[in-house]
Amino acid sequence: MKVSIDRGTCVSCGSCWEACPVFFEQNPDDTFSQVVEKYRLDGKIGEGLLPADLEPCAQNAADLCPVQIITIDTT
Numbered sequence: 001m002k003v004s005i006d007r008g009t010c011v012s013c014g015s016c017w018e019a020c021p022v023f024f025e026q027n028p029d030d031t032f033s034q035v036v037e038k039y040r041l042d043g044k045i046g047e048g049l050l051p052a053d054l055e056p057c058a059q060n061a062a063d064l065c066p067v068q069i070i071t072i073d074t075t
Helices: 015-019 052-064
Strands: 002-005 024-026 033-035 044-049 070-073
Touching (some): 015 024, 015 052, 052 070
Antiparallel strands (some): 002 044, 002 070, 024 033, 033 044
């Protein structure tokens, strides 16, 4: 599964990295959400490959996002 974060619309609320810190984290430079390095897709901080066992955690984070900028592609 692929996860994408629209970092340009992120409001740095922290809900995603608090809900699923194993997959999401705050970027120390710009404070926006990013994918933890271990799961990044091609080194892109706003895209990642989501292991099946983390899907509930990541889905919860996406649902909690107040600006709905996290997309999980299950295809």
